[in-house]
Amino acid sequence: MKRLLCLALLTTPAFAEVPKVVTDIPPVAALVGQVMGQLGTPELLLDKGGDEHDLALRPSQVADLGTAGLVVWVGPDLTPGLAQAVTASGAPSLTLLDKGTTLDYAGGGVNPHAWLDPDNASAWVKAIAARLSQIDPDNAATYAANAKTAEAGIAALDAKLAAELTGLKPLLTYHDAYAYLATHYHLPYQGGLAAGEAAPPGAARIAEVQGLIAQGKIACLFPEEAHDPALMATLGPLSAPLNPVGSDLDPTPEAWAKLLTRLADALATCR
Ligand SMILES: [Zn+2]
Incomplete structure (x- = not known):
């Protein structure tokens, strides 16, 4: 039975798999989760209550990175402790601060808390969908549709918050x-x-x-x-x-x- 299954997998042409996605912080896990929708749930590295700037990986998390189909993270400016592990893992990665992000500079460096601007969240949703579609082209239409829905949700919340603030x-x-x-x-x-x-x-x-x-x-x-x-x-x-990072929130x-x-x-x- 097991052998038959393996054979079936091996002989399926261009068998595309939804990638295992690993994320750094809850708001990023949320945006990835919206793009993946029913296709999958991203993993989250930041512990409950943890400080994102001090993110240090446990050995099990380092191993986990090695099997990731995609790592989606804000970048080394937010989590310097993750930078080396991402490189060493050899896993494909999407560094969000590089992707159409409107950046704020403070004290000579980049302010990494860019998820707090809804325009950046929208840009990131697009970038996440584009990257997932490259890796998993069979589901490209689903990623694109989910990204559109996510962007509409971001815009609706943005309007509500603008009125409140x-x-x-x-x-x-x-x-x-x-x-x-x-x-x-x-x-x-x-x-x-x-x-x-x-x-x-x-x-x-x-x-x-x-x-x-x-x-x-x-x-x-x-x-x-x-x-x-x-x-x-x-x-x-x-x-x-x-x-600011929602470290207490479920991702x-x-x-x-x-x-x-x-x-x-x-x-x-x-x-
Ligand atoms: Zn901070």
Whole structure:
């Protein structure tokens, strides 16, 4: 029976298989999941509650990368710990920051939190569908149709959030991950207290922020779930903590929309 099955597989001409797709963070898993639809479910590397910038692979995950038909990830600017493993695995990869992404530059480097701009999510859905269609041409029509549906969903949510995110007071977040959201929705964003993820805020920046608060140029302080709010709390009352990567979310096709909705709902309290 087993031999017969093998023979059948070997003799099927151009037997195309839906690739096993491995992703880095929940919003990327969500966009891939929307494009794959009923054809498959991508795997996710980031642990629940994990910090994307500190993503380090377990040996089982390294092995998993080696059998991936496609790795879809934001890029080395977000997860430096994944860069070497992706190269070493030899698996085909799609680096999203290279794919039609509108980029924000902060502190001399690229700001990698580009999934927070709906225009980028749309561009990525197109890029994901194109790449999957190359690898699995038999299902190209399905990937293209799913991508169209996904783009329509992104556009609908975008319109809803644009209506919600008007008339906000100036706000500060723990770090400057939200520049994409702020630029897209024209938010009065004063950036992050910390310039980057790794370094704590410097004394000069803290003094600058204190000055802005005194002048009424910052009305709300948003801490982050992955960072101790103690320092920010010395500057004034805190709003609800944000989670820019949705590390607590199940990587379902809805995760990107859930993440954006949740962030917008939190920021919209700054009135
Ligand atoms: Zn970050």
